[in-house]
Amino acid sequence: MALKLYNTLTRDKVDFTPIDPQNVRLYVCGPTVYDLAHIGNARPVIVFDLLFRLLRHLYGASRVTYVRNITDVDDKINARAARDFPGLALNEAIRKVTSDTEAQFQADADALMTLRPTLQPRATEHIAEMVEIIEKLIASGHAYVAEGHVLFDVPSMPDYGALSRRPLDDMIAGARVDVAPYKRGDMDFVLWKPSSDEEPGWPSPWGRGRPGWHLECSAMSWKHLGETFDIHGGGIDLVFPHHENEVAQTRCAFGHDVMANIWMHNGFLQVEGEKMSKSLGNFLTIRDLLADWPGEVLRFTMMKTHYRQPIDWTVKSLEESWKTLDDWYWLAGDVAGSRPAEAVIEALSDDLNTPKTIAELHALRNAAQRADGAVHLDLFAGSLRFLGLLQETPSAWAARRKASAAVDVARVEALIAARLAARNARDWAESDRIRDELTALGLVLKDAKDPVTGELKTTWEPAR
Numbered sequence: 001m002a003l004k005l006y007n008t009l010t011r012d013k014v015d016f017t018p019i020d021p022q023n024v025r026l027y028v029c030g031p032t033v034y035d036l037a038h039i040g041n042a043r044p045v046i047v048f049d050l051l052f053r054l055l056r057h058l059y060g061a062s063r064v065t066y067v068r069n070i071t072d073v074d075d076k077i078n079a080r081a082a083r084d085f086p087g088l089a090l091n092e093a094i095r096k097v098t099s100d101t102e103a104q105f106q107a108d109a110d111a112l113m114t115l116r117p118t119l120q121p122r123a124t125e126h127i128a129e130m131v132e133i134i135e136k137l138i139a140s141g142h143a144y145v146a147e148g149h150v151l152f153d154v155p156s157m158p159d160y161g162a163l164s165r166r167p168l169d170d171m172i173a174g175a176r177v178d179v180a181p182y183k184r185g186d187m188d189f190v191l192w193k194p195s196s197d198e199e200p201g202w203p204s205p206w207g208r209g210r211p212g213w214h215l216e217c218s219a220m221s222w223k224h225l226g227e228t229f230d231i232h233g234g235g236i237d238l239v240f241p242h243h244e245n246e247v248a249q250t251r252c253a254f255g256h257d258v259m260a261n262i263w264m265h266n267g268f269l270q271v272e273g274e275k276m277s278k279s280l281g282n283f284l285t286i287r288d289l290l291a292d293w294p295g296e297v298l299r300f301t302m303m304k305t306h307y308r309q310p311i312d313w314t315v316k317s318l319e320e321s322w323k324t325l326d327d328w329y330w331l332a333g334d335v336a337g338s339r340p341a342e343a344v345i346e347a348l349s350d351d352l353n354t355p356k357t358i359a360e361l362h363a364l365r366n367a368a369q370r371a372d373g374a375v376h377l378d379l380f381a382g383s384l385r386f387l388g389l390l391q392e393t394p395s396a397w398a399a400r401r402k403a404s405a406a407v408d409v410a411r412v413e414a415l416i417a418a419r420l421a422a423r424n425a426r427d428w429a430e431s432d433r434i435r436d437e438l439t440a441l442g443l444v445l446k447d448a449k450d451p452v453t454g455e456l457k458t459t460w461e462p463a464r
Helices: 039-059 075-084 090-111 123-139 168-178 213-225 236-254 286-290 295-303 315-332 342-348 354-368 374-386 394-403 409-424 428-440
Strands: 004-007 012-015 024-028 064-068 143-146 149-152 189-194 209-211 229-235 260-266 269-271 311-313 443-449 456-462
Touching: 004 260, 024 039, 024 213, 039 064, 039 229, 039 260, 039 269, 039 286, 039 295, 039 342, 064 213, 075 090, 090 286, 123 143, 123 149, 123 189, 123 209, 123 213, 123 236, 149 236, 168 236, 189 213, 189 236, 209 213, 213 229, 213 236, 229 236, 236 260, 286 295, 295 315, 295 354, 315 354, 315 374, 315 394, 315 443, 315 456, 342 354, 354 374, 394 456, 409 428, 409 456, 428 443
Parallel strands: 024 064, 024 229, 229 260, 269 311
Antiparallel strands: 004 012, 143 149, 149 189, 189 209, 443 456
16 A cells, blocks of 8 residues: 655645655654653654654664654753753753753653654754755855854745745744844844853854754754655644755755655644643643553544644543543453554555544454454554554553542452352342442443453443
8 A cells, every 4th residue: 555645845645655665764853852841742752653653564664764853952941051050050051951851851752652763863963064064055155154143045045935835924024033133134044153151052164153943953864864855744833934944954055856755744732722821821741641641541642633633632532542542451451463454554554544543443443342353353452552552561551540540449349359249140239239339439330241251351440
């Protein structure tokens, strides 16, 4: 089956054909490590993890290179370091902020059951590549030096704006964040800027300074994936100006028609119908959410909406996800699964159509519970594990669910055992009495036959 992906550059869904099937190359913009990652940051982490898994399945795990960068030089980092560690020298404070924040980000990403990218380069390790790109741009007439700054000359690129397709006035307004008298044009953007003695900086032909944000990704993708590569991903908020400026720098430095053949962008996230904001009190960090919800619940909730569509993050959706995963763990949690179902791969191959993928999972789950469902059960479990689900043992999952409720687990288990004994003795009145007692404790019971042994099994969960 052909892998089809929506290309922001061309505004249509296209067949994916890698430049080199022996080395499929994917770059995704990673975190700027100055603060805890929020649930909106988790969306591209999960989306492109699914793409990474799919590419590995289609082309072979050793033939896919996934690069997600770490931005560890940025004015926001400088400000956070000065605020949080006023007693330390700035460079020492910056190292502490970036190392601590990166470690937390990696822990969050691991808890979301994502695979580690092939490479996670840090911006500060690629200053030489940034300087080289700037030198190429100056030599070719696409950049100029002004008052210790180096700026990209936007009018020198006739088709600047092809990725975002924004009206000229919108692009000018977006670029005016950096208003400066030394700029030749309103849309020109910084490639290199001077650093004071108190700020982080590196020697360069234009004086001690530091790179512009956009330049960092151009340098890291070039270093690890080449002058052109297959797929570039990120959030929809990065299309302009970040990705537009990446395209400009890279294409003009190396003289190619494209930087990446396909550009993929995930949609925005809001919380309970509102834009996420600290002022509204609905700013949700991944770490805070993981204190209340398993990472697989967060992951599955994200998968229920197609990656290009806006997603409304709600408690109701999280609760529904947890209940669905409870059922899937009950049925397939102890099944290894040899491979994912072709229907699941086919759904994902249609531009990561996760809602269709989940529909296929429900169909597999129903087929697996039939008397002849052993093959379906294997495909069901294999599909879930392929998608980064069923990563815990059934007992660990059940313990997590039970720990979320303030109940006496030993008492509950004893009551369930007594109820099963009453049912086996056909003492329906006692069985019903115990069920009522468990319901009064705020629990929901689920009775079903084991698909292998045929024996009745009872699981429970807190009523949420």
